[in-house]
Amino acid sequence: MLISITDLRKTYRMGSVEVRALDGVDLEVEAGDYLAVMGPSGSGKSTLMNLIGCLDTPTSGEYVLNGQAVSGLDDGELAHIRNREIGFVFQTFNLLSRATALANVELPLIYARLPASKRRRLALDALERVGLGDRVHHQPNELSGGQRQRVAVARALVNRPSILLADEPTGNLDSRTSEEIMALFDDLNASGNTIVLVTHEEDIAAHADRTVRLLDGRVVSDQRGGARRGRS
Numbered sequence: 258m259l260i261s262i263t264d265l266r267k268t269y270r271m272g273s274v275e276v277r278a279l280d281g282v283d284l285e286v287e288a289g290d291y292l293a294v295m296g297p298s299g300s301g302k303s304t305l306m307n308l309i310g311c312l313d314t315p316t317s318g319e320y321v322l323n324g325q326a327v328s329g330l331d332d333g334e335l336a337h338i339r340n341r342e343i344g345f346v347f348q349t350f351n352l353l354s355r356a357t358a359l360a361n362v363e364l365p366l367i368y369a370r371l372p373a374s375k376r377r378r379l380a381l382d383a384l385e386r387v388g389l390g391d392r393v394h395h396q397p398n399e400l401s402g403g404q405r406q407r408v409a410v411a412r413a414l415v416n417r418p419s420i421l422l423a424d425e426p427t428g429n430l431d432s433r434t435s436e437e438i439m440a441l442f443d444d445l446n447a448s449g450n451t452i453v454l455v456t457h458e459e460d461i462a463a464h465a466d467r468t469v470r471l472l473d474g475r476v477v478s479d480q481r482g483g484a485r486r487g488r489s
């Protein structure tokens with residue numbers, strides 16, 4: 258099992274008010290899974306993604322990622338695991354605006370302390386992978402929205418993470434461009450990448466093989482068998 262989550266809780270304290278963003282979540286994700294997380298605004302989707310992505314620590318509960326118990330780790334240890342295991346894609350792309358596509362994709366490899374020539378080669382490979390081999394010297398403002406999101410996907414992939422996490426990756430894209438990005442995710446999953454994505458849209462979730470629905474910080478349904486075309 259790639260991800261094993263048991264009774265995960267995250268409580269935010271705002272003065273005297275307690276917000277139970279996650280209220281006892283159990284979730285298992287296998288290597289190769291293609292999972293959509295749905296649920297109304299405020300149901301805990303981003304909170305769950307941030308915990309899975311080791312960007313934050315739970316209030317209580319168990320989280321085992323790739324055989325390692327993550328729940329008790331400090332920030333330094335979490336950063337290390339994040340670098341090795343996680344690729345993140347955000348709704349707002351989160352690219353460096355003054356840097357080229359190539360430089361943006363190389364960034365995680367700089368943190369991983371790879372030599373410059375190897376960094377360049379891996380970043381070029383990742384940009385090829387997402388169909389941007391002819392745009393590597395463009396800055397974000399010289400790219401379309403879909404191309405920006407492709408750069409972000411290349412950056413998420415360049416470390417060869419064990420899991421790709423995407424929080425509303427099509428939230429800022431029109432429907433045609435969204436389908437383009439989803440076709441890329443389909444492709445990445447077909448070649449073995451584990452993907453967990455958050456979406457509000459049923460037709461985006463239909464690309465996944467499994468849909469988990471959250472309500473008030475709890476899992477209320479977990480359905481296997483996606484409606485995706487061309488898959489058995």
Ligand SMILES: Nc1ncnc2c1ncn2[C@@H]1O[C@H](COP(=O)(O)OP(=O)(O)OP(=O)(O)O)[C@@H](O)[C@H]1O
Pocket residue numbers: 269270271276277278296297298299300301302303304305
């Ligand atoms: N840093 C924080 N401090 C306090 N409360 C928070 C914090 N982050 C999230 N919350 C609260 O936790 C609950 C879950 O938030 P979360 O962002 O996970 O929802 P979501 O399902 O991603 O919603 P959306 O669809 O709007 O993105 C909400 O009630 C939110 O107000």
Ligand SMILES: [Mg+2]
Pocket residue numbers: 302303304
């Ligand atoms: Mg959210």
